[in-house]
Amino acid sequence: MSARRPLPRWADIALLPAINLAMAFLVSGLVVLMVGENPLHAIQVILYGAFGYGEGLGYTLYYATNFIFTGLAVAVAAHAGLFNIGGDGQAYVAGLGAVVVALALDQTHWLLAMPLAVIAAGAVGGFWAFIPGWLQAKRGSHVVITTIMFNFIAAALMVYMVNRVLKPATTMAPESATIAVGGRVPQLRQFFSFFGYSPVNLSIVIAILALIGVYILVWHTKFGYAMRVLGANPTASRYAGISNSKMIMITMTISGALAGMVAINEVMGVQNRLVLDYVAGAGFVGIAVALMGRNHPIGIMLAALLFGALYQGGQELQFVIPGITREMIVVIQALVILFTGAMEGLFRPSLERAFMLFSPEQKTEAIAVSTAKSES
């Protein structure tokens, strides 16, 4: 038993993640070394590929857009003490809302189609998360179990919907009809040629608005306050007259709606049609993003950028260094998730001890403790 002091806030949200990340890269470097490549060269390639030129940066931002949405979805639920691991499924079914609106309005203008599609995708994604929320609030089925099961239901449902309902009779591929220009979200490259052929699009503006919106929701509204009370102490929230069951259902709906925004980016911004499995695991990366970003919008933005860079830089790495295969990239990404997510607290105790020794006002105390121990 020892009364360690908690870390200063800046160390908790910046230094600790940085150390974790450094460790992940260190171990990744060893792996690269083992396959006989130069780790420093690999890092250089990743950094250049992710940030070094317009098109690379565009890809990084495109991936980051998805991760911001799924990261926020996990974070909002986490503030209410709910672990929504169904972001993948929610983002996937939300594609139905997006594609229906986009196809219906693709002869009009994106200024009309995009806001309506946002609402439709949010509604469908929200509904997909509301059901697990309702099941937990009213029937006591834990959302961790139900949301992950809903991922599988979503996958089956989408295969059916794409093949039997959305696929035009004239195509062979399992995909919906192509959305005409009026129903597409404009690419940033239309405004800034700097971004080359990268698919980054105006969805990133929605992502930025979502970051700001979640910040306001969680810390500046009565609803956000109630949500945090529920997350921190469900007995106290009942004492405070907060309806836990309503809060769970509403929070899950908001969380699902945020995950559903992935559909805007993918369906209307990149693919221009509904294809199978377009979410590609972004929902699960969102868990790591939220964890690393400490459920705070700024942290989520930075973590999403990091993972976006890893995705894009990783692709680049395969091209430039043939010795590093696609599987190697997955290993590196997994190491980052492992160190920043699963083993996030690994260095906390030693960092706390270090802070006790090096911070001036705590140094005397720390010395007194160690002398008292050595006396006995």
Place this chain on the structure above:
Amino acid sequence: MNTQRPGTAAASAPASGWAIELEKINKRFGAVHANKDIDLKVARGTIHGIVGENGAGKSTLMSILYGFYTADSGTIRVNGAPHAITDSRHALALGIGMVHQHFMLVDNFSVLENIILGVEDSGFIKPSLDRARKELDRLEAEYDLEVDPDAIIEDISVGQQQRVEILKALYRGAETLILDEPTGVLTPKEADDLFRVLETLRAQGKTVILITHKLREIMAITDTVSVMRQGEMVATLKTAETSPEQLAELMVGRRVLLRVDKTAANPGQTLLEVQNLVVNDDMGVTRVKGVSFSIRAGEIVGIAGVSGNGQSELLEAISGMRDQKAGQVLLKGTALSLEGDDGAARARAAGLAHVPEDRQRMGLVTSFSEWENAILGYQNSPQYGSGPFLDIGAAKKAAAEHIKLFDVRPANINLKTSLFSGGNQQKIVLAREMERDPDVLVIGQPTRGVDIGAIEFIHNEIIKMRDEGKAILLVSVELDEIRALADRILVMFDGSIVGEADPATATEGELGLMMAGIGKKEAAE
């Protein structure tokens, strides 16, 4: 700190010798110096009390003696010989036994099985049980400790369970018994029985160390008393030569008024009425069985009872935290609708404030800052922002006011609530609930785990509210507190109100009998 040591008694060795001698014991937990240079000598064959506020270091000291912790420095002598006690097995071998506040018994084992647990003679249980049964007969006769050796623990009363704990220690050859807050869970009658047992133990030459915060018990049973404050031993006195007032002053470090000054109640119209309330607990067991009573303006009604007789469920149902199975709660003649999991919000809106029994589990979100807790339960009030938005400035302003009015320390609204002491946390809850000017205030265990200095303040605030014409329902397991504050006492036993008493005339004995479910069964009201 200027440490006063009035009459450091028993300095010269007694005829019977010292059972326990602690010298210059130091223990630190990180930055907290829990025990500073503690000296303590306990004479053999005496009852030695140790008093002090929460966090004064009593439990740490006893844990060191019993081998749970190792002291950073200092010497422990048992029967004159120095020992480095490394674990509780070692302490037991030296004849030191401990009866914990929370019993360490296996509920579905018999008394006998619990007693031999861990000290069986061999792999086969039968011979151990037979030997233990003989030994137990002898111990029970010698110390007048009657317990049926074949009874199952969960079937016997808490007082009996405590006896089993004592027998367990004696069976293991304890010469010195440490009892940590032994009366917290007992009725007054059971406490008296315990004291008789302790006296018998003393008469048989055993040594008893009694840790408690109840000064009355110290005065009643101990020979010598040591007072701890903030990790230091501030005085050791002969009980006969001291007074509760002096002990309280030593514990707190300043003069404390132990009695509550209050004028006679001047009750007005009925504000709160509870009719035939039936409440189940989380397991579906009926814990409140048709309770009715009413409280008028300017009146404090106290509900006395041993913990676990339905008081908690009653409080939670009245305040809207728990569904009621039958009956109703009327505020100013209007029935409160408390169904659903947001019943507490409607109770508050109607003017019923609630200070819960367990502030850390219910009344506060300890991971929140002080100001965030200052609006808990009132977060939807227009005072804290219009529309969906939270007016953080208004909340912080209210928090700062609460802190000033209730003298919360440290006066920092941005500090995490878990970092405040128990007394200050309780003040945060009280300030929040009292400052909204409710008609009815429902309070559970207002001073549990609160320092003596803060108790005085809290009691005065409750009386002040009464004098402002509020109706107050007070539930406490501290009989002294109920008797000091309440204008009427209702006694609750097994989910029913079994009697009503006037605090001015009722004796502790009468109340104790009612709390045990024996005695006159008057209908309340």
